[in-house]
Amino acid sequence: MNHPPAEASPAPHTVTLDDVKTAQKTLSGVARVTALEGSRHLSSLVGAPVHFKCENLQRTGSFKLRGAYTRIAGLSADERARGVVAASAGNHAQGVALAASLLGVRSTVFMPVGAPLPKVAATVDYGAEVKLTGQVVDETLRAAQEYAEETGAVFIHPFDHPDVVAGQGTVGLEILEQCPEVATVVVGIGGGGVAAGIAVAVKALRPDVKVIGVQAEGAAAYPPSLAAGRPVSLDAVATMADGIQVGRPGDVPFKIIGDLVDEVRTVSEDALSSAVLLCLERAKMVVEPAGASPVAALLSEPEAFEGPVVAVLSGGNVDPLLLQRILRHGMAAAGRYLSLRLRLQDRPGALATMLEVLSVADANVLDVSHVRTDPRLGLTEAEVELQLETKGPEHCAAVLTALGEAGYRVIG
Structure with missing residues (x-):
């Protein structure tokens, strides 16, 4: 279960539009302004234009670089000298590795022993020292936290920090610039960093635009947490969408999502695999299950979304062997x-x-x-x-x- 411990960070507070705009300046020349591509097939289902925001084509293959670079760029000289540490099975690992390398900061990334070899190799290629520790992400996260305490390295949380949320929010600014007529933004939610950041940017500039979050049914911590008014931990999570397989909302994004996100939907495993298949066949896009979760929501109930719609394809890092299994599952579901x-x-x-x-x-x-x-x-x-x-x-x-x-x- 991907259930990151709380980072020693400022108390939860609202990230502002100015924070997101500052992050956009910080990321200039670092993160790509990813393409916005139309989907004729989904547009016909929804009855209105549907566009893909292609963060699967971002550097390192996901939006994670935006938050990681913003966070590390904000460290003091002393903090940078101590280096940074992170724990991840994939996207966050690569984002931290590249961000640290670009900023001249030493990075150590803990990954589970069973992490896919292509993701381990990519993290090393981006400049991180990789330590394979633990059988599940929880064990890996604990090891990274212990390393931070022992060495003084700064732990870079994947979503539960204002700077990370602000960095991810730059996706929202780009959506409004590329599709000013947008009526609905649909984005996957794990811990909540990217959804919270997008909501801050979009709602500040266009409060009429709906922001809808999507979780996998087997890892849906937000619905019970929102009902309880506080982050609630799930006893267990299980989904093919490892990028959003998070058992507890982050404190910082939870407050923002509770205030600004219009709705959180859940999708089945069949819908996720069908969405990955659709992205590959119809859009010629390799998208991981977490990144395809907005597409799964559109496929599951297309009439529920007011268009024009922008679906955030948040990542494309999927192990080829897993992709093969997902495509078989998607074909069976179809x-x-x-x-x-x-x-x-x-x-x-x-x-x-x-x-x-x-x-x-x-x-x-x-x-x-x-x-x-x-x-x-x-x-x-x-x-x-x-x-x-x-x-x-x-x-x-x-x-x-x-x-x-x-x-x-x-x-x-």
Whole structure:
């Protein structure tokens, strides 16, 4: 569970528009002004223009550089001399590593032992010393905190600091500049740093614009926390969207989100995987599940959003092996995989005849398991388990109809 401990920082207070504008000046020439791209498919679903704010194309592959650089740039000379330390399984690690390198500050980043090798390698390439510690992020965070206490290095929290929130808020300023007619901004929420920062910028300049946060159902700490009026820790979190897999809201962003964010929605794992698939297929964008959470919300209930809509694609750092699994999950959620078992007569050519039926039905066979010896089978029966690639729910129904008309009995 990604549940960062509270940083020794100023008491929670409201980050101002001036703070965000100052951060924008600090980030000039460092963070990219990322593109705003239209989505014709989502626009047709919503019934109004939908745009992607492509922070997946930011340096280090996510918005995290904005907050990390703003925070480290604000350190005193003495603090910089002591170096900085962070803990992360991915995006924050890379953001801190690059920010520290650009500012000439020594950085140490603790990452879990099981962190994906591409993310570890990228963090090292950006200039950090990486220490692989702990099996889960909680253990890694504790190790980073202990290191900070022992060495005097400044702990750089991923979201729970005013400077970090201000840096992330520069995304909101860019959205208003690039899409002045925007009516709704949709952004993923983990600890809440980027959503809080965007809300500060957007609501100060355009209070009529709705800001909607999105959490994964398996890591939705904000709804119960907002209901309680204080940050509440979840007992457990579980989601493919590791970038927003946070078990407790940060104190600083929680106050801002409670005051300024219009609504926090939750999305299912099926919706997240479908959103990643849509970004890849329709927008030609590699987006991690956390970054695709706003798209998942739009897919889940498109009529609920007033347009024009800007969906923040907050990151694109996803391990290739995980991406492969997510895409399979997304295709299954979209009805493009069909798993079934059926019985046929155990005689020469029977399997080939059945496969011909599937060929005519235009179903692509991914895997076949052929069982002849099972006490459940009759003397002349065989059982076949199939994994098929289809074109969607209607095609799945058509394939099942074709098998039935050909005399095959589907049993599961």
